Amino acid sequence: MTxxxxxxxxxxxxxxxxxxxxxxxxxxxxxxxxxxSTLQRVDLELHxxxxxxxxxxxxxxxxxxxxxxxNGQTVLNVGIRSRGRGxxxxxxxxxxxxxxxxxxxxxxxxxKSLVLDNLTQDPSGIHETTSMAFYPRVGIPVPRETHxxxxxxxxxxxxxxxxxxxxxxxxxxxYGIIGEDTQNDGWLYEFVWQDHYLFTDLGTGLxxxxxxxxxxxxxxxxxxxxxxxxxxxxxxxxxTPVERFVEVIGPIFDIPGxxxxxxxxxxxxxxxxxxxxxxxxxxxxxxxxxxxQHVLIAWDTDNTFWGSTFPLLPPTDNVxxxxxxxxxxxxxxxxxxxxxxxxMAEQDGWLDTEIIRQVQLIDGAMKSDVYKPYSNNSxxxxxxxxxxxxxxRIAYIKxxxxxxxxxxxx
Numbered sequence: 001m002t003x004x005x006x007x008x009x010x011x012x013x014x015x016x017x018x019x020x021x022x023x024x025x026x027x028x029x030x031x032x033x034x035x036x037s038t039l040q041r042v043d044l045e046l047h048x049x050x051x052x053x054x055x056x057x058x059x060x061x062x063x064x065x066x067x068x069x070x071n072g073q074t075v076l077n078v079g080i081r082s083r084g085r086g087x088x089x090x091x092x093x094x095x096x097x098x099x100x101x102x103x104x105x106x107x108x109x110x111x112k113s114l115v116l117d118n119l120t121q122d123p124s125g126i127h128e129t130t131s132m133a134f135y136p137r138v139g140i141p142v143p144r145e146t147h148x149x150x151x152x153x154x155x156x157x158x159x160x161x162x163x164x165x166x167x168x169x170x171x172x173x174x175y176g177i178i179g180e181d182t183q184n185d186g187w188l189y190e191f192v193w194q195d196h197y198l199f200t201d202l203g204t205g206l207x208x209x210x211x212x213x214x215x216x217x218x219x220x221x222x223x224x225x226x227x228x229x230x231x232x233x234x235x236x237x238x239x240t241p242v243e244r245f246v247e248v249i250g251p252i253f254d255i256p257g258x259x260x261x262x263x264x265x266x267x268x269x270x271x272x273x274x275x276x277x278x279x280x281x282x283x284x285x286x287x288x289x290x291x292x293q294h295v296l297i298a299w300d301t302d303n304t305f306w307g308s309t310f311p312l313l314p315p316t317d318n319v320x321x322x323x324x325x326x327x328x329x330x331x332x333x334x335x336x337x338x339x340x341x342x343x344m345a346e347q348d349g350w351l352d353t354e355i356i357r358q359v360q361l362i363d364g365a366m367k368s369d370v371y372k373p374y375s376n377n378s379x380x381x382x383x384x385x386x387x388x389x390x391x392x393r394i395a396y397i398k399x400x401x402x403x404x405x406x407x408x409x410x
Contacts, residue, residue, distance in 0.1 A: 028109070029109060030109050030110065030111065030144070030164070030169070032071070033070065033071075033109055033146075033162070034144035034145065034146050034162070034164060035146060036129070036133070036145070036146040036147070036358075036361075037361075038361075039147055039148070039149060039361050039362065039365060040070065040071065040146065040147075040148045040149070040162075041070070041148060041149045041150075041151065042068070042069070042070050042116070042148045042149070042150050042151070042160075042162065043068075043069035043070070043150075043151045043152075043154075044066045044067070044068060044069070044080060044095075044150070044151070044152045044153075045066060045067040045069065045152075045153060046064060046065060046066035046067070046080070046152070046153070047064075047065075048153065050064040050065070050066075051064070051152060051153065054080070054081070054082055054093060055090050055091070055093060056090065057082070058082040058088050058089065058090045058093050059082070059088055060081075060082065061081050061082065061083075062081060062082075063079040063080065063081045063098065063101055064079070064080055064081070065077055065078070065079065065101075065102060066078055066079075066080045066097075068097060068099070068108065073108075075099055075106070075108045076103075077102045077103055077106075078097055078098060078099050078101060078102070078103075078106075078108075079097070079098040079101025079102055080095050080096065080097050080098075081095065081096050081098075082094065082095065082096075083095060083096040083115065084117075084118070085193070086121060087117070087118060087120045087121050087302075089118055089120045089373065091371045091373075092118045092120060092157060092158050092369075092371035092372060092373070093118060094115075094116065094117055094118040094120070095115070095116040095118075095160075096113060096114075096115055096116075097113055097114045097115070097116065098112070098113045099111065099112055099113060099114075100112055100113075110169050111164070111165065111167075111169060112165065112167050112168070112169075113165040113167065114162060114163065114164070114165060115161075115162070115163035115164075115165060116148075116150060116160045116161075116162060116163075117160060117161040117162075117163055117302075118158070118160060119158075119159060119160060119161060119302070119372070120372065120373050121302050121303070122302040122303075122382075123372075123374040123378045123379050123381075123382040123383075124305075124359075124379065124382035124383045124385070124386050125147070125159055125358075125362050125366050125379065125383070126355065126358040126359060126362065126383065126386065127301065127302045127303070127304050127305055127386070128145065128161055128300070128301045128302040128304070129145050129146070129147060129161055129358060130304075130305075130351075130354055130355055130358060130386070131268050131270070131298075131301040131304045131305075132144075132145045132298070132301060133145075133354055134264075134268065134344070134345070134350075134351065134354070135264055135298050137344045137350070138260060138264050138337070138340060138341050138344055139257075139260055140260060140261055140264055140298055141174045141175070141295075141297050141298070142297065142298045142299075143163055143164035143165070143166055143170055143297075143299070144163075144164040145161050145162065145163050145164070146161070146162050147159060147160070147161055147162070147358075147361060147362050147365070148160050148161075148162045149365050156368070156369075157371055158365075158369035158370070158371045158372055159362055159365040159366050159369050159372070166188060166190070166216065166284050166297060166299070167188075167216065167217075168184045168185070168217070169184075171183045171184050171186060171188065171286070172184040174297075175286075175288065178288060178289070178291065179290075181288075181289045181290050181291075183288060183289050184289070185217070185289050186217065186286055186287055186288050186289035186291075187215070187217060187218055187226070187229075187286070187287040187289075188215070188216045188217045188284060188285075188286050188287075189213040189214060189215055189216065189230070189284060189285045189286070190213075190214045190216055190284050190299070191212060191213060191214075191280065191281065191282070191283050191284065191285060192211065192212055192213070192214050193212075193278070193279065193280075193281045193282075194211055194212055195279060196278055196279035197212065197279045197280055198279055198280065198317050198318045198319055199234060199237060199238075199280065199318055199319040199320045200234075200238060200319055201234060201235050201238035201239070202231065202234060202235075203235075204231065204235070205231075206223050206224070206227045206228065206231060209227045209230050209231050209234070210223060210226075210227055213227065213230055213285060215227075216284075229252075229287060229292065229294075230285070230294075232252075233249075233252050233253060233294060236248055236249060236252070237249055237253075237319055237320055237323070238319055242323050242326050242327060245323050245324070245327060246327065246329075246330075251292060251293060252292050252293055252294060253293065253294050254293055254294065254295045254296070255324065255330065256333065257295055257296065258296060258320065258324075259324065259330055259333045259334055259337055260337050261274065261283075261296045261298070262274050262275050262314065262321065262334075263334055263337035263338050263341060264337070264341050265298075265301075265304075266310065266311075266312075266314060266338065267338055267341035267342065267345070267393070267397070268301075268304040268305060268341075269304055269305050269306035269307055269308075269310035269389070269393070270301060270303060270304045270306070271303050271306050272303035273301070273303075274296070274318075275314055275315050275318055275321060276303075280318070282298075282299050282300040282301065282303075283296050283297060283298060283299055284296070284297035284299055285297075305385070305386055305389050307389065308388070308389050308392035308393040308395075308396050309396055309408075310393075312338065312397070312400040312401070312404075314334065335401060338397060338401065339397070339401055341397075342393075342394055342397040342398065342401075345390070345393070345394060346394045351390040351393075351394075352387065352390040352391060355383075355386050355387055355390050356387070359383050359386075359387075366379050367379070396408050
């Protein structure tokens with residue numbers, strides 16, 4: 001589909017605008033904060049010199065004091081800093097908000113921190129929020145997200161995605177109680193991209209593990225406590241033969257959950273996920289509290305929706321995926337999860353409807369965002385391509401699953 005055709009598709013979808021109720025002033029819960037049916041406003045108040053320094057030094061992680069305001073509530077003296085990798089931007093910075101940076105144990109609605117994603121790598125503005133709304137439909141744990149207008153010192157800085165940090169409120173909300181353990185004190189790691197890494201063996205040392213898996217809980221524990229079990233998982237995955245793989249790896253890694261996770265990423269055309277084009281990226285690894293099993297959590301999915309003919313077959317270079325695709329049970333599960341994702345996207349027109357809903361929600365805020373690094377024409381074209389993806393991906397997957405032809409519709 002051409003960009004002009006995609007734009008016409010978008011304009012047709014925007015023919016009828018929805019009316020969203022404003023956030024209630026009495027809202028007091030995280031459900032209200034992450035209510036994605038309304039476009040909310042967040043304000044940051046800080047010294048003009050600090051804001052100038054943050055933008056000038058956007059490649060560093062230096063914190064600056066600020067006041068955070070939302071829906072009539074103010075949290076004083078929080079810490080904000082620039083964040084992101086390729087998304088770092090001096091004009092429209094991505095931001096991390098730490099509520100307890102300067103005031104010990106200070107929280108907002110029970111949250112220690114939040115992320116303000118600047119959406120600079122996604123001209124549609126809805127890649128990540130749409131995928132994060134879709135993943136729970138297929139049973140994948142994700143942080144909550146919504147769109148907000150961000151104002152700094154009263155100036156409209158642009159449209160942002162407000163993202164829940166994966167910390168101790170997220171974990172019990174997502175995993176609940178397993179056995180007698182409320183899942184609020186397990187071992188959580190953010191994967192940090194270093195190179196084209198494919199789950200290959202890194203040896204028995206912990207230096208390479210530590211570089212790639214940033215501990216976000218139990219930070220004060222020893223490296224041995226934090227990283228040894230990850231090292232053992234990786235080494236065993238490499239050394240265990242296929243015929244014993246499930247027996248050895250199953251107890252320490254959620255294999256069915258992994259297949260579901262990567263199949264959903266493939267369904268949405270994610271080029272920068274666990275099986276990404278540049279190696280593994282954009283996920284959290286969580287070891288359940290008082291358990292030995294590790295699970296995956298989705299994160300930072302703005303490189304989804306590559307195209308409706310994103311390949312059906314997974315790449316063969318990732319150690320985990322390569323071995324699992326040689327096991328008949330999990331080879332079959334890969335295709336059944338793709339089919340289930342397709343069903344969830346098609347059911348009641350969910351994916352198409354959700355994309356239209358989100359575009360209608362953000363359209364005015366996106367077009368008035370003067371700091372975004374792309375034009376309104378680019379936004380409209382990309383949003384139109386999102387709608388085209390929703391409609392064409394379903395047909396492509398049905399064809400490819402039926403025929404095994406990766407070129408269906410291509």
